[in-house]
Amino acid sequence: MALRIEVSPEELDEIRKRKGEIEARFMDIEGLERTLKALRLRFLRERKERLEKKLSEMENHYRELVEFEEKAEKDRDFMLNLRMELSLENRELRKRLGGRR
Structure with missing residues (x-):
């Protein structure tokens, strides 16, 4: 597996x-080992930062999903109550209309 290192234009100028x-x-050899350690640490730090960012995004999406579920449940309950109220009101209106005839 080939290791690929990407550098910014500023880093390339410094190199x-x-x-x-x-x-x-x-x-x-010792310098090479230090360089490899530095590169490995940089790679691990960047990977950790990407993973932390991804975790944060996932937590936000999960929080939004939970909020959506709660709102959907409230909306469902509201609609069921409204439907029941309308049904009772219709029943009363039918009674009144039927009683007049």
Whole structure:
């Protein structure tokens, strides 16, 4: 599996400025190990940040879903009560109309 590292234009400029220092570090095993550790830490930090952002988004979506469910339940109850009231009112009106005849 090939490791791909993406850098910003500013980071690329910095790398170009420090090319000699970076090349010397790669010739030095300890420097290479430090570089790999730094890159691994950067990768893990970025991954953690992406996961935290995704978790936050999921929590918000879940909260919205719960709120929607609660509102839907209230609306359902309201509509059932309204339907019952209308049914009773219609029954009373039929009684009154039937009683006049």
